[in-house]
Amino acid sequence: MISILGKWHQDDRKSYRKGCPQFFIQDDRLFEKWDDRHVAFLKHEFLRLKNAVVLWTMHPWERDARLMKEALVKGPQAYGVIIEVASTRSSEQLLGARRAYHSLFDHSIEEDVAYHINDSRRKLLVGLVSSYRYEGPKVNEEIAKSEAKTLFAAIKNADKKNPIEDEEVVRILTTRSKPHLKVIFKHYKEINGKNIDEDLDDELSLDETMQCLCTPQTYFSKVLGAAFQNGADEHAKEALTRVIVTRADDDMKEIKEEYQKKYGVSLSKKIEDAVNGNYKDFLLTLIARGE
Amino acid sequence: MISILGKWHQDDRKSYRKGCPQFFIQDDRLFEKWDDRHVAFLKHEFLRLKNAVVLWTMHPWERDARLMKEALVKGPQAYGVIIEVASTRSSEQLLGARRAYHSLFDHSIEEDVAYHINDSRRKLLVGLVSSYRYEGPKVNEEIAKSEAKTLFAAIKNADKKNPIEDEEVVRILTTRSKPHLKVIFKHYKEINGKNIDEDLDDELSLDETMQCLCTPQTYFSKVLGAAFQNGADEHAKEALTRVIVTRADDDMKEIKEEYQKKYGVSLSKKIEDAVNGNYKDFLLTLIARGE
Structure with a gap:
């Protein structure tokens, strides 16, 4: 990261700063002075890039285990991530995540889901994370x-x-x-x-x-669509990183086709328009993998 | 098996025939003539030996998968075997059985348990077979x-x-x-x-x-005790083979200690007294493994 940032030209930085700001949190308390505002933009952009890179460098099992744990900690509005991970992975991939969860958190995932979730979704979610589906x-x-x-x-x-x-x-x-x-x-x-x-x-x-x-590809393209639409929403922003990082080596090709079909614009064009800087380059590189 | 049987001496066969008969099914329809009765005894004895050998030669994962499937087919009175397999195995062992179940029966074990069991035990049993417990x-x-x-x-x-x-x-x-x-x-x-x-x-x-x-060793020694007590009961007879074959390479030493403590007689002495022939020799060999 340091080397990437170090190579930035002055003009890059200027154009970066002028870039599409609606994708970032706009907390007015942060923007009292012009300079502070740009520093805050930069901090957020770096944070998104950092989060994406960290997520990307993890082993997929660890990544899925951490995504589910994070959703449990965040609470009810994030439980969709648990459904997503448990239902879109293959049986072996989900099992790998359960293994990683043991060593990372000293509990089983089904144990934590059953203990922490108290709403009507508990039975469904416990069943989803515990399943080892036949795949024939x-x-x-x-x-x-x-x-x-x-x-x-x-x-x-x-x-x-x-x-x-x-x-x-x-x-x-x-x-x-x-x-x-x-x-x-x-x-x-x-x-x-x-x-x-x-x-x-x-x-x-x-x-x-x-x-x-x-229809996981339909689901993922909808999540991406919602992430671009609710660009200021923290959860939607995380969803963009999560979907692209976790699907890059899996079914990204089908997701791109589905996205193009649904929204009439290519996913890469949408990313070009909606995000900025190294974070944008990183996402574009990820969705181009395997082409 | 053929070579073992071929080595039997006339006297062996006679003493075998005079052996403890209460351990076998006594169906009077089979015993109309003296000769038929002995043939029936032999058939049953061979069947027990055969079952034990077949079970023993299987990979433990296949064995556990088949034991659970058999219990599902037999119905409610056999569901205890599912509880036993799901609860006494390590997380990895149970997972291995779930893998074997996929390839043997084209379903997942939790799928079959949830579909076929309709009594009050369903939720408990689905949870037990689906679990991948933390073992730290x-x-x-x-x-x-x-x-x-x-x-x-x-x-x-x-x-x-x-x-x-x-x-x-x-x-x-x-x-x-x-x-x-x-x-x-x-x-x-x-x-x-x-x-x-x-x-x-x-x-x-x-x-x-x-x-x-x-307290799995206490549980297993009780199952053995019941098997000797209800020697004529088909389920109890299978339990004897099952416990000895499945635990021989695992916690047999502790089970023997527990048995001795509970019943005041060693497990090997009890087997000597209660069963016969090659089946007896086979069980004694299995419980002596690892000594």
Whole structure:
């Protein structure tokens, strides 16, 4: 980092300072003087770059373990990260994160999730982080069909009981293989005429879980879209770094295609426009990997 | 096996036939003629030896996966085997069994347990087979103390709700590390004046889970004791083979000490008296390993 910063030309620094400021926290107390304001900008930009580089240099298992721990510490509004990590990783990747969690935090991830989460999402989240899903192609169509009906009944009955607390809904989402779930959702659409996620707009955690499990690239491109839209929101800013760093060596190609399809602009163009400096260069380098 | 059987002397066979018959199934339909009866004995004896040898030659992960699958197929009276395997193995051993289960049965173990078990034990069993417990020594005494109170309240409140379905009881037993659980049970005794398992005599599955987690050698020596006592019972006979084969390379030494202490006779003496033939020799060889 020092060598990168050291190479900056005076003009670079000026253009950097004039760059798009709406992506950063604008705390007026920090901006009383012109100079202080630029120092604050720089500090924030450096912090984002530093965070991205630190996250990138970690082993993926350690990274996932730390992301989940951080979400637990931050509390309810960050639990989506736990759903994301537990549901979009392969069985072996999630297991690696659980191993790393042991050695980093002297607890198991399911132990901490079960102990710290006290809202309606507890059962779902404990199941998601504990799962070691079968990843073969074998799917029993009959069972999938009957489970589509089970989900439909639970979701349509939501007035009486929140489907996220329904034992059968949790069982299906936390134990079935991803190919099996896809077949369930196909049957669900046949029963209902629309996709299951359209039925779950009010149930954000369930909706997110289903997207992460079955259409992770759609999910990730939505997270990126939201991160650019809510550029000033701390959580959205972290999401940008998190998604790009964690997916760079995985399914970034598909995410870029999905992003282009959804927003009509390429992800790299959007990054060019929305962020600055070395942080921008770093993100662009990451999303170009493997091309 | 053929070479072993081929070496038998006439007298061996005679003494074998006169051996302790109460250990075998006595189905009178099989015993209409004297000769048929001996053939049936032999068939059963061979079957036991064969089962023991087959179980012994498997990789421990495959063995555990198959034992759990068999228990699921047999139904509710066999679910104790799932508790035993999930709770007495180390985190890595259980994980190995989960891996083997994937490739053998095209499902995850937690998927099958959650789908097939419909009684009050479902939540407990799903949690036990999904757990990847922390195995380090760190224990938070304060939390353990407070969780001892939680368990006490749930067990004392059993008139209103079966503790095996209590979410907190299940959470504690399925996610806490074994050292942490031992500290909980120590505090439980301080609160209550007696051990937690004495409070759970009517809750066999909970009692078994706690024993398997914290005093596995006591649990195994009890299973052996019951196997000798109910020699004619098919389940008890399988338990004898299962415990000796699965523990031979693990904690057999401690189990033998525990058995001697509990029943006042050595395990090898008991095997000498209660079983016969090559099956007996095989069990004696297994329990002598590592001496």
